[in-house]
Amino acid sequence: MDAKPDHATTTPRPGHYLLDPDRSAVTFTMKSVFGLAPVRGSFAIGSGTADVAEPLGESRAHAVIEAGSFRTGSAKRDEHVRSPRFLDTEAHPLITFVSAHGDRADPAVLAGTLTVRGVEQPVELTIERAQVSAGEFTVRATASVDRVAFGVSASRGMTGRHLGVTLDVTFVRS
Numbered sequence: 001m002d003a004k005p006d007h008a009t010t011t012p013r014p015g016h017y018l019l020d021p022d023r024s025a026v027t028f029t030m031k032s033v034f035g036l037a038p039v040r041g042s043f044a045i046g047s048g049t050a051d052v053a054e055p056l057g058e059s060r061a062h063a064v065i066e067a068g069s070f071r072t073g074s075a076k077r078d079e080h081v082r083s084p085r086f087l088d089t090e091a092h093p094l095i096t097f098v099s100a101h102g103d104r105a106d107p108a109v110l111a112g113t114l115t116v117r118g119v120e121q122p123v124e125l126t127i128e129r130a131q132v133s134a135g136e137f138t139v140r141a142t143a144s145v146d147r148v149a150f151g152v153s154a155s156r157g158m159t160g161r162h163l164g165v166t167l168d169v170t171f172v173r174s
Helices: 075-082
Strands: 015-019 025-032 037-052 060-071 094-099 109-116 119-133 136-146 162-173
Touching (some): 060 109
Antiparallel strands (some): 015 037, 015 162, 025 037, 037 060, 136 162
């Protein structure tokens, strides 16, 4: 059983923080080839902010991911996924996450809206780890994303429907 983080010792000081793209990453795992072979990949995070409030439930977060940065290690597959059949990165160059405002019963869950291909869907990020140090904090969070809910529905049967997404992000107090 996974232990939830101790938020009493992992809560950053209230204030405005900027995401450090050089120390942050979005990775994913999904099944491909009729659900048998795992595919691992990543996206680059372009920018983001976190406004930490007291109480913590009033905090806000925002992140921008560059859709064209999709990488799996296979140039042909990556080009195909960036095409209009999948992410359509030319028409929709950004993927965004904006957290919901309001008090949550579970501080280990950050609810928000994910926008992919211009389609907005609710998503919940589960905070697995948080580390606070002087002037910054790092968070690892996971989510399951249903690609079909965002209109990314090509290659059913060849490509898994859900992506297991992991965010490792560092925010620096501004």
